[in-house]
Structures are given as structure tokens and as C-alpha cells.
Amino acid sequence: MKLVSRQRNDASRIASLSVLPVFLDLAQKRAVVAGGSAAAAWKAELLCATGARVHVLAGTDAVSEEMAALAARGEAVTIETRGWQASDLACAAIAIADAETDEEAIAFAAAARAAGVPCNVIDRPEHCQFQFGTIVNRSPVVVGISTSGAAPILGQAIRRRIETLLPPTLAEWAALGQQLRDRVAQRWQPGPARRAFWERFVDRAFGPAPQADAADDLFDGDGDGTARGHVTFVGAGPGDGELLTLKAVRALQAADVILFDDLVSDAVLELARREARRILVGKRAGRPGCQQHEINDMMIALAKAGRRVVRLKSGDPMIFGRAGEEIAALEAEGIGHDVVPGITAGLAMAARLGVSLTHRDCAKSVRFVTGHSKAGGLPRDVDWDAIADPSTTTIFYMGGRMAGPIASALIAHGMAADTPVVVGVDIGRASEAIHPTTLAGLPAFAAPASSGQAVLIGIGTVFAARSGAALARRRIVRSEARIAAPRLVASGAG
Known part of the structure; x- marks a missing residue:
């Protein structure tokens, strides 16, 4: 019988290729x-x-x-x-x-x-x-990149981008998948059940390395169609998406659900997996928001439903982020978790200023102190004498509303009224501004609760070199006007 080729009327399934990507098995050849x-x-x-x-x-x-x-x-x-x-x-x-x-x-x-x-x-x-081509090696997963010689430097740039998204542990998951193929084939015929298993496997493959019981855990998920969930606490940094760690980006790319704080920037959320459901759970002083027990309950419910949850916190999760309370709630329910640190805003402000917070000519220690108590007033049980020590650098977080009382307390405990101070607003964002002043001038920078701005107060002699004209020359003060940005609220199917 003569075979006759037939012209397809619909479009080709693949566009033209400049080269054919082929992977050669050269073992023992x-x-x-x-x-x-x-x-x-x-x-x-x-x-x-x-x-x-x-x-x-x-x-x-x-x-x-x-x-x-x-x-x-x-x-x-x-x-x-x-x-x-x-x-x-x-x-x-x-x-x-x-x-x-x-x-x-x-x-x-x-x-x-x-x-x-x-x-x-x-x-x-x-x-x-x-x-x-340029290679990304997660063997047995191997990614080859070619520009057909047109722009090799572009191929290298693409490789760097892919390297950030593919965790080294992907090699371990691929090896595990290879080991499980026969076991899966024996348990399920081709069809929905087998496909559901491999979908669970792929969902895990971009997360932490497989544990010893990973295979049993995946198979155990077959009973109700779900696998055990996991929560990753991720530090979003001060706002600039480029300050995220590679591990943080990979966690965002692997998430099913992202519970994010109000201060997390849109630039950071843009790096998340497009299909991930995003839920705003922000809490801001003086403004309505989720209660802590509601956030805990939501994390637990999502994890028990087999979701990979990212708890995305501004700055570093372990600094004034209430991560301890949330971790305790997860541990009480036997839910796995891990933490990806981020750049806390105080360090970001120091980097922006070019200031060493522990410069040996000025400071023997650095302190991060909350700027208000749960009741809204000055923080309780604070050693004001220690903070007033001129050899200490102190960063007050969330202290905008309490700028006046903080200055009064420190002066009352012996700190010089002309001690250098910087007030940082929206560090790492387009609306960032850093204002130099002194302890005596600090009350003038008090911010109302309704301002919606994230305020840091840096106090200590290390800031002397970055005050006044020196600060202006570095063009640190960008704008005193807040640049509004649209917030991402809950989206996607849960």
C-alpha cells in the first residue's frame, strides 16, 4: 500500500527550530x-x-x-x-x-x-x-541552552536565570523518580491514578530535598488524593525584589498558596509562581487586619489539605515577624516547616547609607528594638539605660508613632540630645526616604498610624557621617511623597 502524505490545514505543533536539541548517551563510549x-x-x-x-x-x-x-x-x-x-x-x-x-x-x-x-x-x-550549548546541571536532569551561535553571552545570561529557579535538590528528586518508576507502574495502570501520583511528585520536586520517607509519604497521599503539606517561612526583605535570596525565589516558584504580609512589595510577589493563590494576611498597627490565631488556623488548614504554603514576611521572618508563634502552632499539629531568611530592614537601611552599624570607632553593639508595645505605647521591659549608652547603635522598628516618646525616654536616661539619628521610610521601595536629624529633632518625624508607611529609627554615633550635607550628596532622600501601588489580594482557586 502506498503511503501518501497529507497537508495539514491547521498550524504546525512546533515553530521552526534553528537547531535540534539532542542529548547523547556517551557512557563508556x-x-x-x-x-x-x-x-x-x-x-x-x-x-x-x-x-x-x-x-x-x-x-x-x-x-x-x-x-x-x-x-x-x-x-x-x-x-x-x-x-x-x-x-x-x-x-x-x-x-x-x-x-x-x-x-x-x-x-x-x-x-x-x-x-x-x-x-x-x-x-x-x-x-x-x-x-x-550552555548547561544547567541537575543530573539526571540536564538543561541545554543554545543561541545557535548568535549571542553566546545571552545563553550564559539565560543559564544564570534558570540556575536561580532550579534548586540543586532537583537532582535528588529526579533520581528518586527514576527509582519509583517500576513501583508506580506495578501499582497503577496508565490513567488518572498514576497521573495524580506523578503530579504530587512534581509538586514536591521544587521544594526541600526528599527525606528518607519521601516515597512512602507520596504513596500514602493516594487515599484521599492529597499529600502532606509543608509551610516555608520566607523573608521578603525590605521591598526590593533583587534582594531576595535564590532559595527564597525557588520557594515562591514552588508554592501552591502564599500568605503575605501587608508590607510585602509587589516586586517580590511578581517573582512568585503565577498559579499560586495569594492571600493578604497583613497586620498593621492601628489598622484592621487578620488576627494571629486566624493566620495560624489558615496555615494549618492549607497544610493539612496537602498545599505547599509560603508564609511570606517582610524583612526577615525571625525579626519582629511573629514567626515563633506560627512555628509553635505548626509544630503542635505535626506539620513540617522550614525558614528562608531575608534581609531585615535595619540592615538594608545601613547598606543604603553605607554605614557599619558596629563601626569599631563608634559602637560596641547593635540592638534591634520594637518601637511600640502590644497596647500601642512605649515598649515595656526595655533597658533604656543600655540603649542610651553612646557606644550602642539602636534600630527601632515600627517606631513612627512613638518617635516623640522614644526621644524623651532616651534623653531622660542620659543620652545626649544632639546624638545623630536617621529616620528611614519605606526602605527598599520606590517611595524610600531617609531623613537625618538628632535625638532632639526626632519628634518632628512622628508618623500617624494612618500613614501606612514603614518607619525605622536609627540612633547612634555611627550615623554622624551620614547626616546633613553628606546624606544629600549621596541622594538618599528620594521623595517624601508616598508612591501608591496596587495591592494583590486573594486570587486563584484554593
């Missing part, structure tokens, strides 16, 4: 490298990483230090100090050359074609049958 240069050594090292047996024909010139070191490490590398011959390519799985001349490049490519061996001539794309 023979690979030929012509040349002993440093460039050839790098290609040889890549081949060794795949498990290939590498035959290096280094020529009569000196073998590079890199190539010699590769062989000395005990890698599967054989080096001969002679030139290559066409017969060397017989039965090779791959051939690479660092050719010194166009003539040698042409000859090597022709010999490889005659032997039926795919070849690459380093830095001579016109003589290559394949190209080396």
Missing part, C-alpha cells in the same frame, strides 16, 4: 579529542562528566596544564602526544578538534563525515555538525 590545549581540555572534561572514554591526540606540542591535570585526576582520559589520523576516528561516538588552521579544520571535519562520526571544531562553527 569512545570520544576523540584532537588537540592538547586548554580549550580542548574543557571539552574533554565535559565528555568525562558523561562517562565517556576520552582519547586525546595532543599533537607534538606541549600538553596544556589543564589537560595534564584532567588526566592526573584519574579521569578516563588517554593522552597521546602525536597528531590525529583519519583512522583514529573509526568507531568513535563523537569527535572534537581544536584546529590551528583552516586546512586542519576542513580535513578533520571531512574525516569525521567519512567515518560517520558527529564532530565539533572549536570556535569554527562552519565546520561543526553540532554545537555545545
Whole structure:
């Protein structure tokens, strides 16, 4: 019967490709490298990483230090100090050359074609049958990136971006998946049940490394269609999305639900997984918001439903973030959790000013102090004498409304009225402003509860060099006007 090709009327399922991405299995196969240069050594090292047996024909010139070191490490590398011959390519799985001349490049490519061996001539794309892409290695997961030679630097930039999103633990999850394939196939026929298992597996694969009971945990989830949930506390930093850690970004990318505080910026939320449900659970002094027990109950319910929850807190979760209360609630219910630290606002303000909070000529210690008590007045049980010590640097958090009483208390306990002070507003955001003053002038910067601004107060001699004209020269004060930004509220299906 004659087969007749038929023209499809609908669009192709894949757009045009400049190259075909192919992944070669070179384990225990023979690979030929012509040349002993440093460039050839790098290609040889890549081949060794795949498990290939590498035959290096280094020529009569000196073998590079890199190539010699590769062989000395005990890698599967054989080096001969002679030139290559066409017969060397017989039965090779791959051939690479660092050719010194166009003539040698042409000859090597022709010999490889005659032997039926795919070849690459380093830095001579016109003589290559394949190209080396940029690699993200989470083996057995391997990501290859190619720009077809158009812009190699772009390929490197793409690799850096992908590296931030793929946790190193992905390699362990991939290895676990490989181990589970037969067990899954024996338990379920192809269909919804098997697919549900692998969906649970994939949901976990971008989180923490698999524990010893990870496989049993995944299989146990089959009874009610869910797996055990987990809560990750993530420090969102002061507002600038670029100040997040790589681990924080990966947690946001893996989340099913994100419970975020009112001070978390939209720039940070933009880095989260698009499908994640986002719920604002902010609490601000003097303003309505979720009660702590409501947040605890929500976290517990979501985790018990098998969700991966990110509790996203401004700054660092462990500094004035009530993380201790939330962790205790999770532990009482036997729910797993971990913490990804963030940059607390006090350190961000110091970095913005270029100030060392513990400069040895000015300060022997640094203190982070809450700016108000639960009742709304001055914080209780504070050692004001210790804070008034001129060798101490103190950062008051959430002290905008209490600026006047804080100044009065410190002056009453012996701190000089002309002690340098900075008032930081909305640190790390577009509306950021840092105002220099003194302890006597601090009350003028008191902020009403309705302002909605995050206020820090830094007190100590370390701030003297960043007051007045010096501060203006650095253009720290950007704007005294708050720049409004739309808030993201609960979205998505739960």
C-alpha cells in the first residue's frame, strides 16, 4: 500500500527550530579529542562528566596544564602526544578538534563525515555538525541552552536565570523518580491514578530535598488524593525584589498558596509562581487586619489539605515577624516547616547609607528594638539605660508613632540630645526616604498610624557621617511623597 502524505490545514505543533536539541548517551563510549590545549581540555572534561572514554591526540606540542591535570585526576582520559589520523576516528561516538588552521579544520571535519562520526571544531562553527550549548546541571536532569551561535553571552545570561529557579535538590528528586518508576507502574495502570501520583511528585520536586520517607509519604497521599503539606517561612526583605535570596525565589516558584504580609512589595510577589493563590494576611498597627490565631488556623488548614504554603514576611521572618508563634502552632499539629531568611530592614537601611552599624570607632553593639508595645505605647521591659549608652547603635522598628516618646525616654536616661539619628521610610521601595536629624529633632518625624508607611529609627554615633550635607550628596532622600501601588489580594482557586 502506498503511503501518501497529507497537508495539514491547521498550524504546525512546533515553530521552526534553528537547531535540534539532542542529548547523547556517551557512557563508556569512545570520544576523540584532537588537540592538547586548554580549550580542548574543557571539552574533554565535559565528555568525562558523561562517562565517556576520552582519547586525546595532543599533537607534538606541549600538553596544556589543564589537560595534564584532567588526566592526573584519574579521569578516563588517554593522552597521546602525536597528531590525529583519519583512522583514529573509526568507531568513535563523537569527535572534537581544536584546529590551528583552516586546512586542519576542513580535513578533520571531512574525516569525521567519512567515518560517520558527529564532530565539533572549536570556535569554527562552519565546520561543526553540532554545537555545545550552555548547561544547567541537575543530573539526571540536564538543561541545554543554545543561541545557535548568535549571542553566546545571552545563553550564559539565560543559564544564570534558570540556575536561580532550579534548586540543586532537583537532582535528588529526579533520581528518586527514576527509582519509583517500576513501583508506580506495578501499582497503577496508565490513567488518572498514576497521573495524580506523578503530579504530587512534581509538586514536591521544587521544594526541600526528599527525606528518607519521601516515597512512602507520596504513596500514602493516594487515599484521599492529597499529600502532606509543608509551610516555608520566607523573608521578603525590605521591598526590593533583587534582594531576595535564590532559595527564597525557588520557594515562591514552588508554592501552591502564599500568605503575605501587608508590607510585602509587589516586586517580590511578581517573582512568585503565577498559579499560586495569594492571600493578604497583613497586620498593621492601628489598622484592621487578620488576627494571629486566624493566620495560624489558615496555615494549618492549607497544610493539612496537602498545599505547599509560603508564609511570606517582610524583612526577615525571625525579626519582629511573629514567626515563633506560627512555628509553635505548626509544630503542635505535626506539620513540617522550614525558614528562608531575608534581609531585615535595619540592615538594608545601613547598606543604603553605607554605614557599619558596629563601626569599631563608634559602637560596641547593635540592638534591634520594637518601637511600640502590644497596647500601642512605649515598649515595656526595655533597658533604656543600655540603649542610651553612646557606644550602642539602636534600630527601632515600627517606631513612627512613638518617635516623640522614644526621644524623651532616651534623653531622660542620659543620652545626649544632639546624638545623630536617621529616620528611614519605606526602605527598599520606590517611595524610600531617609531623613537625618538628632535625638532632639526626632519628634518632628512622628508618623500617624494612618500613614501606612514603614518607619525605622536609627540612633547612634555611627550615623554622624551620614547626616546633613553628606546624606544629600549621596541622594538618599528620594521623595517624601508616598508612591501608591496596587495591592494583590486573594486570587486563584484554593
